[in-house]
Amino acid sequence: MIPMDFVRTDSSAEVPPFEQVRRQLADAIESGRLKPRDQLPTVRKLAADLGLAANTVARAYRELELVGVIETRGRHGSFVAGSLSPHKAAGARLAADVVQRMRDLGMGDAEMLAILRDAVESHSRNPHPTPRRS
Numbered sequence: 001m002i003p004m005d006f007v008r009t010d011s012s013a014e015v016p017p018f019e020q021v022r023r024q025l026a027d028a029i030e031s032g033r034l035k036p037r038d039q040l041p042t043v044r045k046l047a048a049d050l051g052l053a054a055n056t057v058a059r060a061y062r063e064l065e066l067v068g069v070i071e072t073r074g075r076h077g078s079f080v081a082g083s084l085s086p087h088k089a090a091g092a093r094l095a096a097d098v099v100q101r102m103r104d105l106g107m108g109d110a111e112m113l114a115i116l117r118d119a120v121e122s123h124s125r126n127p128h129p130t131p132r133r134s
Contacts, residue, residue: 022096029080042077
């Protein structure tokens with residue numbers, strides 16, 4: 001298991017702790033500090049090391065897993081996934097930025113997912129919409 005001494009949280013930051021953890025892990029994976037197949041600490045271990053609730057770290061792991069950056073193998077733990085394609089990596093960064101901007105607007109998970117689901121469905125029905133004029 002790789003030591004996570006580079007992951008730190010700042011309780012005075014405006015960015016929520018789960019997002020601080022998510023960003024630092026994503027950056028470490030993107031930079032190569034964490035490599036494919038590296039095992040991450042358990043949620044409980046990392047949470048204890050950082051002085052956070054286990055749910056906070058679990059949320060960071062879950063969001064990284066949703067974009068394919070890490071994979072959880074049940075009792076075997078969480079691991080850095082294989083390399084993302086450049087397109088998928090760019091998409092993951094874009095999605096993380098959109099999520100943060102929506103959070104900054106005060107939106108919760110359910111509201112964000114509903115808006116994004118609607119946008120995906122709308123785009124599927126009309127992949128080349130006519131630009132609106134202001």
